[in-house]
Amino acid sequence: MGVSAAMVINLPFDVTYIIDTLEKNGFEAYAVGGCVRDSLRKEIPDDWDVCTSALPGQTAQIFKKHHIIETGLKHGTITLMLRHKPFEITTYRVDGKYKDNRRPETVRFVDVLKRDLARRDFTVNAMAYNPKTGIVDYYGGALDIAEKRIKCVGNPDKRFKEDALRIMRALRFAAVLGYDIEENTANTMIKNRGLLKNIASERISAELNKLLLADNIRRLLAAHLPVLTEILPELEPLIGFEQNSVYHAFDVMEHTLRSVEAAPKDLTIRLAMLFHDIAKPGCYKLSEKGASSFRGHEGVSADMSREILNRLRYDKETSKIVTGLVLCHGIDLDPNHRSVKRWLGKLGETQLRRLLLVKKADNAAKSEHFREKFPDNTAIISTLIDIIIEQQQCFSLKDLAVNGKDLIAAGITDGAQIGKTLNALLEMVVDEKIENDKEKLLKALQESPRFDIDPPPVYN
Numbered sequence: 001m002g003v004s005a006a007m008v009i010n011l012p013f014d015v016t017y018i019i020d021t022l023e024k025n026g027f028e029a030y031a032v033g034g035c036v037r038d039s040l041r042k043e044i045p046d047d048w049d050v051c052t053s054a055l056p057g058q059t060a061q062i063f064k065k066h067h068i069i070e071t072g073l074k075h076g077t078i079t080l081m082l083r084h085k086p087f088e089i090t091t092y093r094v095d096g097k098y099k100d101n102r103r104p105e106t107v108r109f110v111d112v113l114k115r116d117l118a119r120r121d122f123t124v125n126a127m128a129y130n131p132k133t134g135i136v137d138y139y140g141g142a143l144d145i146a147e148k149r150i151k152c153v154g155n156p157d158k159r160f161k162e163d164a165l166r167i168m169r170a171l172r173f174a175a176v177l178g179y180d181i182e183e184n185t186a187n188t189m190i191k192n193r194g195l196l197k198n199i200a201s202e203r204i205s206a207e208l209n210k211l212l213l214a215d216n217i218r219r220l221l222a223a224h225l226p227v228l229t230e231i232l233p234e235l236e237p238l239i240g241f242e243q244n245s246v247y248h249a250f251d252v253m254e255h256t257l258r259s260v261e262a263a264p265k266d267l268t269i270r271l272a273m274l275f276h277d278i279a280k281p282g283c284y285k286l287s288e289k290g291a292s293s294f295r296g297h298e299g300v301s302a303d304m305s306r307e308i309l310n311r312l313r314y315d316k317e318t319s320k321i322v323t324g325l326v327l328c329h330g331i332d333l334d335p336n337h338r339s340v341k342r343w344l345g346k347l348g349e350t351q352l353r354r355l356l357l358v359k360k361a362d363n364a365a366k367s368e369h370f371r372e373k374f375p376d377n378t379a380i381i382s383t384l385i386d387i388i389i390e391q392q393q394c395f396s397l398k399d400l401a402v403n404g405k406d407l408i409a410a411g412i413t414d415g416a417q418i419g420k421t422l423n424a425l426l427e428m429v430v431d432e433k434i435e436n437d438k439e440k441l442l443k444a445l446q447e448s449p450r451f452d453i454d455p456p457p458v459y460n
Contacts, residue, residue, distance in 0.1 A: 007040070007134055008131075009036065009039045009129050009135075014048075014083065014087060015048045015087065016131065017082070018050050018080065019031070019050065019131070021062060022054055022059070027053045028113065028130075029051070029052040029053075029130065030050065030128035030130045030136065031128065031129045033125050033127075034047070034049070034125060035047060036127045036128060037124045037141065039129070040127075040145050041177070049087070049088045049089075051089075051090050051092055051116055051128065052089060052090070052092070053111045054091060056077070056078055056091055066080055066081065067081040068081070069086070075107050076093050077089070077090040092111060092113060092115065093107045093119070094107070094110055094118075095107055095119050096108065113128060113136060117153070118138070118139075118154065120153050121159060121163070121169060122141075122144075122151060122173065123141040123144045123153055124173070124177075125141070126138070126141055148180060149180055150173050150177075150179050150180070150181045150182060151185050152166075152170075152182075152184075152185045156185045157191070157192065160192040161192060164192065164195035165196075167195070167196060167227060168196070168204065168211070168231075170185065170189055171189075171221075175211050175216050175220045175221075176214045178216045181223075186223075186224065189227055190226045190227065197230075201312045202312075205312040205314060208231065208312070212270040212274065213265050213270065217270075218260065218261040221257055232274075232308065234304055234308060235253070237281040238252040238256060238280070241284075243255070243280070243292060244286075245367075246369050247369065248367055248370070249366065249367040255277065255365045256274060256276070256277055258364070259276070259361045259362050259364065260274055260361075263357060263361035268318060268354065269354060269358060271305075272321075272326050272329070273362070275304065275305040275308065276362065277301060279297045279301040282297075283296055297330075298326065299327060302326040305322055306319055321351065324351060325351070328355055328358075329359065331343075331355075333355075333377070333381055335377040336384070337384060340352075340385060341393060342395070342430055344396070345396045349385060363376060394429050394430070395430060397423070399436070400422065400441075402422070402425065402445075403422070407422065407445070410442060410446070412445075421445070425444070425445070428444070
């Protein structure tokens, strides 16, 4: 471990400029962290960070002719804007005591790169690069990249107690990079998982989001379920809960993880898959004939999802979308115009298309017997949606050729009755019992002016 001049990274012009400028002023400077990791993985980094022996004030003085943002001066970081792009430049430092399992109370600036790299979370993030020196890798990050492994720098117990969010970050990096977590690191994550309760909900959800959108989600979460159930204890009853159905080949947790992985990389869809069966253990009933049932689990799962998303500080729109999908994931969608128009009216085009993705992912995680008995019809339904939208067929009140003013003019003045009447007319149009034509609708109204039909439910 140490320095390897053989490895060459093609630095962007602006990064080379920053390093050269700092060196010309008598200081050390290196590209550091994730940008080095991604470069060694033959990927183009999203961001480039620089570390230096220069103190923050010295760095600011050197680049005074440029736009500088004092991002975290207390912790040694300034942001330099070059051609409208930000570059963080941070002074070598060591961290003081951590008292909240998240951030150090103080930092101390040092002039030795190795001491700065020693404080970092994982070996793959603890490498630096300078065109003259080459790769600086004191802790085996390059080897861990080659062997696809996430491993803490130094003592993992110390690393996680310093910052408990690193437990979630380890999962996230492993999932996103397609790596395994080194055994000692993994065991220590589980040992310290209770520290996650000290982390702000917003930080937990931010890491959970990145984790859920990774490719390698099922295998990784299955191997580290104690961490997942620490932040989502409602999932724990799913582990090993058998469904006793020919339509299911896996227990509820395995089915859940498979459905998450089968879903497209859309956060609302993957959150919906994570929560869609969360109430099944609590709703389980066994009939006298030995048949299992989870009747009503969709509604209870939606309620539980809402509580979880609120606890993790998700925004209201995300919560509305996810809980709506969880509520509707068990409905039967028939591949015909009338059924599709009805659900378009209840859910809207965007949510109905999301629901198709949910059902496709759900079905992919069921048994082969289920897929043979109930062939996937989501493509047909998607085509029907395209046709209905393209032809501007009526499926909602806003598309109806008559409105409340027309009904008032026809002599219906009670607000509740107006609503019932409009919904009844809409139902007739959707069922293709009458054309969506104003004159024909008003004529039907004259022939039967009262429609005692409750409006259809709205799935939010």
